[in-house]
Amino acid sequence: MTTPSIVWLRRDLRLADQAAFAAAAAAGPVIPVYVLDDETPRHRRMGAASRWWLHHSLASLDADLRARGSRLILRRGRCEEVLAHLARETGATAVHCLRHYEPWWRNAERAVGEVLDLRRHDGNYLAPPGSVTTGSGSPYKIYTPFWRALEARMPPAPPLPAPDRLPAPEAWPASDTLAEWNLLPTTPDWAGGMRAEWTPGEAGAAARLEAFLPRARVYADRRNLPSVPGTSRLSPHLHFGEISPATIWHATAERGGTVGTFLGELGWRDYAQNVILQMPDYAGKPAREAFDDFPWRDDPAGLKAWQQGLTGYPIVDAGMRELWTTGWMHNRVRMIAASFLIKHLLIDWREGERWFWDTLVDADYGSNAVNWQWSAGTGVDSNMFVRIMAPLTQSPKFDAGAYIRQWVPELAHLDDTRIHDPDVRPRGYPARFVGHAEARARALAAYAEWNDRR
Numbered sequence: 001m002t003t004p005s006i007v008w009l010r011r012d013l014r015l016a017d018q019a020a021f022a023a024a025a026a027a028g029p030v031i032p033v034y035v036l037d038d039e040t041p042r043h044r045r046m047g048a049a050s051r052w053w054l055h056h057s058l059a060s061l062d063a064d065l066r067a068r069g070s071r072l073i074l075r076r077g078r079c080e081e082v083l084a085h086l087a088r089e090t091g092a093t094a095v096h097c098l099r100h101y102e103p104w105w106r107n108a109e110r111a112v113g114e115v116l117d118l119r120r121h122d123g124n125y126l127a128p129p130g131s132v133t134t135g136s137g138s139p140y141k142i143y144t145p146f147w148r149a150l151e152a153r154m155p156p157a158p159p160l161p162a163p164d165r166l167p168a169p170e171a172w173p174a175s176d177t178l179a180e181w182n183l184l185p186t187t188p189d190w191a192g193g194m195r196a197e198w199t200p201g202e203a204g205a206a207a208r209l210e211a212f213l214p215r216a217r218v219y220a221d222r223r224n225l226p227s228v229p230g231t232s233r234l235s236p237h238l239h240f241g242e243i244s245p246a247t248i249w250h251a252t253a254e255r256g257g258t259v260g261t262f263l264g265e266l267g268w269r270d271y272a273q274n275v276i277l278q279m280p281d282y283a284g285k286p287a288r289e290a291f292d293d294f295p296w297r298d299d300p301a302g303l304k305a306w307q308q309g310l311t312g313y314p315i316v317d318a319g320m321r322e323l324w325t326t327g328w329m330h331n332r333v334r335m336i337a338a339s340f341l342i343k344h345l346l347i348d349w350r351e352g353e354r355w356f357w358d359t360l361v362d363a364d365y366g367s368n369a370v371n372w373q374w375s376a377g378t379g380v381d382s383n384m385f386v387r388i389m390a391p392l393t394q395s396p397k398f399d400a401g402a403y404i405r406q407w408v409p410e411l412a413h414l415d416d417t418r419i420h421d422p423d424v425r426p427r428g429y430p431a432r433f434v435g436h437a438e439a440r441a442r443a444l445a446a447y448a449e450w451n452d453r454r
């Protein structure tokens with residue numbers, strides 16, 4: 001019998017259009033393994049909501065593998081040590097994986113490549129990050145020219161089908177159980193809202209795509225309206241690699257119409273990976289270095305009110321409660337909530353980045369950091385700090401009444417003329433943490449003072 005190959009899985013938990021599985025299966029028996037690695041240097045431990053998702057996604061992948069005569073092996077520890085040990089145990093000679101771009105995954109790939117025959121494949125992005133370059137061969141820093149160059153290379157290659165069977169090794173190595181990894185919350189079990197909203201795994205991802213396709217044509221008109229199902233909600237599935245962007249591209253592009261706007265959003269996802277490839281510390285360091293000594297306020301009460309959805313600004317509170325309950329927040333509301341933390345409260349954007357990292361089911365190192373730095377005005381491509389979003393204007397502009405009614409039950413009895421900015425606060429709903437005009441003036445003054453001394 002030929003020697004087996006290991007498929008090392010990370011954020012690529014699917015069988016369809018998964019080049020590592022395809023290459024390993026073509027060579028002989030396959031041992032799929034997921035290593036829970038909280039130890040590789042610069043590793044950012046997955047947040048609580050992501051760990052909930054991971055548990056269910058791994059369970060789903062194991063079931064899909066078993067239906068094909070295979071199974072998922074679970075191990076814990078530093079990737080290079082665990083994989084080297086597994087290779088010795090099983091006689092495996094090669095390790096196949098998809099490439100990932102978070103700094104700790106690049107470190108881990110380097111370390112694994114030093115001890116084993118690591119074969120890296122592409123497929124989690126529309127084009128391999130780093131491969132879309134200017135005429136002079138340097139990577140893009142700004143989204144618009146990046147997207148123009150990426151779009152010119154589209155479509156991506158057609159997606160590969162999932163294999164019907166995966167050749168098994170002569171004997172299966174031992175595996176941890178998912179239960180012993182304790183990825184799920186127990187005391188308290190705060191995941192009820194997530195269970196109600198999501199079906200992690202490849203089948204759940206395919207179902208989300210199917211549900212979105214009839215709406216793809218009207219995406220451009222609806223994507224900014226939090227009260228209607230306008231966007232795809234594919235982000236956690238994409239983050240965990242349960243569906244490939246090429247699959248989404250081909251399925252939506254066939255629909256024609258206005259899907260260009262939607263495909264451009266997939267382009268933002270690729271762009272974010274290109275940014276962290278150039279600036280691996282993007283989640284921790286402002287790209288515009290002068291912001292290093294920006295006078296952020298230390299305001300634990302403000303931070304807590306924001307995290308709990310108790311700022312007294314209905315649209316912000318609705319978003320923060322949607323996030324806490326379901327692990328997801330509508331993009332327009334993410335922008336409003338982020339701007340509120342950074343500019344109305346003058347709290348360092350990194351506090352918000354960390355909160356989203358812990359609470360989002362789609363928490364993604366690149367996309368989260370790029371969008372927080374965009375909101376703060378500190379990024380390579382970003383909104384200017386002095387552009388301060390007015391939550392009380394944004395809310396009626398994007399027709400957020402029904403959305404607020406859903407997530408802020410204290411306000412559910414108010415009609416559309418009053419719900420965005422209730423003059424009388426219903427019992428139990430707080431006064432504004434800070435007034436809009438006052439907060440705006442404070443932010444602009446802080447900016448002017450900082451700008452003067454640069």
Ligand SMILES: Cc1cc2nc3c(=O)[nH]c(=O)nc-3n(C[C@H](O)[C@H](O)[C@H](O)COP(=O)(O)OP(=O)(O)OC[C@H]3O[C@@H](n4cnc5c(N)ncnc54)[C@H](O)[C@@H]3O)c2cc1C
Nearest residue numbers: 231232233234235265266268269331334363364367368371
């Ligand atoms: C402060 C802030 C933090 C964010 N943090 C994350 C994060 O951690 N993970 C994450 O996936 N997205 C993040 N986003 C981007 C965006 O809000 C989500 O990708 C989007 O809301 C997901 O919903 P959807 O799948 O319905 O998106 P759709 O509108 O249906 O878009 C399709 C896909 O395109 C990608 N996409 C869309 N918008 C963006 C964007 N602005 N940046 C990067 N990719 C995008 C996503 O993969 C998304 O699933 C953040 C945005 C802000 C303002």
